[in-house]
Amino acid sequence: MLNTTSTLIAATPASDGASPSVGPEAVPILLEVNGTARTVRAEPRMTLAETLRGPLELTGTKIACNRGACSACTVWLDGLPVCSCMILAIEVGTRRVTTIEGLAKGDTLHPIQQAFIDHDALQCGFCTSGMVMSCAALLERNPVPNTDDVCAAISGHICRCGTYPHVIAATLAAATVHKA
Ligand code: FES
Numbered sequence: 697m698l699n700t701t702s703t704l705i706a707a708t709p710a711s712d713g714a715s716p717s718v719g720p721e722a723v724p725i726l727l728e729v730n731g732t733a734r735t736v737r738a739e740p741r742m743t744l745a746e747t748l749r750g751p752l753e754l755t756g757t758k759i760a761c762n763r764g765a766c767s768a769c770t771v772w773l774d775g776l777p778v779c780s781c782m783i784l785a786i787e788v789g790t791r792r793v794t795t796i797e798g799l800a801k802g803d804t805l806h807p808i809q810q811a812f813i814d815h816d817a818l819q820c821g822f823c824t825s826g827m828v829m830s831c832a833a834l835l836e837r838n839p840v841p842n843t844d845d846v847c848a849a850i851s852g853h854i855c856r857c858g859t860y861p862h863v864i865a866a867t868l869a870a871a872t873v874h875k876a
Pocket residue numbers: 758759760761762763764765766767768769770779780781782
């Protein structure tokens with residue numbers, strides 16, 4: 697069982713008795729990432745995306761716009777895709793974080809990852825890990841999606857390389873493997 701971050705952060709009561717303030721110096725934050733409890737030191741202003749890529753050295757999560765507009769930074773919180781640039785690491789609490797590094801089972805890629813390779817669904821790759829996380833989450837909640845379902849799942853994702861048709865084909869193909 698994870699402790700909440702509130703038990704770990706160096707909270708200082710506000711002089712007016714309102715909510716406590718922390719930082720700006722780095723504080724210990726406990727996160728569950730890809731099934732492992734990790735304690736990192738991060739400034740309270742740091743987003744989850746920055747914390748993953750920095751102290752946790754999980755650079756598969758990309759930061760592009762850094763303002764919630766492109767979904768490149770998508771990870772799962774308790775299985776739901778979220779933009780990790782839009783949540784502070786210190787806000788995550790006991791929610792389980794899953795990143796692109798947590799999808800494969802050992803040397804076996806997740807069906808979505810394999811399908812992206814098979815269907816040439818990436819070019820520069822900058823949007824790809826976020827796309828994969830959203831498409832994998834789709835298969836978790838809907839093992840037999842149609843094209844509209846895939847389009848809805850990736851609707852917040854910006855791909856400057858225009859891989860959308862390949863991403864849709866890959867996800868539909870992965871669905872047949874995933875449900876098998
Ligand atoms: S980098 Fe997070 S939404 Fe663009």
